[in-house]
Amino acid sequence: MDAPKLLLVEDDPDIGALLAEFFGREGFEVRLLTDGKLVTQTISGWAPALMVLDVMLPGEDGLSICRRVRSHSMLPIIMLTAKSADVDRIAGLDIGADDYLGKPFNPRELLARVRALLRRTQPSGVVAVANQRRACGEVIVDLDGRNAMTRDGQEIRLTTAEFDLLACLIERPRRVLSREQLLDWTRGRQADPFDRTIDVTVSRLRTKLTPLAPELAAAITTVRNGGYLLALPVELC
Numbered sequence: 001m002d003a004p005k006l007l008l009v010e011d012d013p014d015i016g017a018l019l020a021e022f023f024g025r026e027g028f029e030v031r032l033l034t035d036g037k038l039v040t041q042t043i044s045g046w047a048p049a050l051m052v053l054d055v056m057l058p059g060e061d062g063l064s065i066c067r068r069v070r071s072h073s074m075l076p077i078i079m080l081t082a083k084s085a086d087v088d089r090i091a092g093l094d095i096g097a098d099d100y101l102g103k104p105f106n107p108r109e110l111l112a113r114v115r116a117l118l119r120r121t122q123p124s125g126v127v128a129v130a131n132q133r134r135a136c137g138e139v140i141v142d143l144d145g146r147n148a149m150t151r152d153g154q155e156i157r158l159t160t161a162e163f164d165l166l167a168c169l170i171e172r173p174r175r176v177l178s179r180e181q182l183l184d185w186t187r188g189r190q191a192d193p194f195d196r197t198i199d200v201t202v203s204r205l206r207t208k209l210t211p212l213a214p215e216l217a218a219a220i221t222t223v224r225n226g227g228y229l230l231a232l233p234v235e236l237c
Helices: 013-025 039-046 062-070 086-094 107-121 160-171 179-187 197-209 214-219
Strands: 005-009 029-033 050-054 077-082 099-103 133-136 139-142 147-150 220-223 227-230
Touching: 005 013, 005 039, 013 029, 013 107, 029 039, 039 062, 050 062, 050 107, 062 077, 062 086, 077 086, 077 107, 086 099, 086 197, 099 107, 107 160, 133 160, 139 160, 147 160, 160 179, 160 197, 160 227, 179 197, 179 227, 197 214, 197 220, 214 220
Parallel strands: 005 029, 005 050, 050 077, 077 099
Antiparallel strands: 133 139, 139 147, 220 227
16 A cells, blocks of 8 residues: 655644654655645645644644635645644644544654544445445535535535544444543544533534535534534434
């Protein structure tokens, strides 16, 4: 198999060189950029599988780059943020980042996050035996093809994190799912007491569903002190 392509946007030369060498040793093809000027061109011409994007960059910052990329691409994005800057983490998730990691960090933790995100987004090569299409309200979700559309064929463009959350709810309808469970199932990690990742992703998912599938958006219900519940039946289709 071809080496997965990793686009790394990091202006610190020491961190950039360390990560490029580390991921290269782990079997990735890495392209390192020190600012956002060539991000769009690189994504278009090189087609990376995933981007690791630092928030603090010279010129255009990482949040602005993430917003710009999201306007035309569903490329999986992991953001690197200052450990104390919760506002950057929430803002990054709010504009479409799939995950974040606070600095300083262990490169092996970043590697684990990258691999987990790629497992969720890359084809496995295994032929599915079970029917992976589910219908819920006005929406049909293809769990194997990782796409969602309305019954009349309109595509619902979702980021990796948004799709993972919707799939999690679709596979477990009418069950209260805690934030801890959802974070573990969708991101493969545990929540800390102040982690708002799931809340932000739910908000984004509802916003995207409302224009095309208002019934489904309204059915993603917040359960006080419990988590979230999909209050609609789901059927095979």
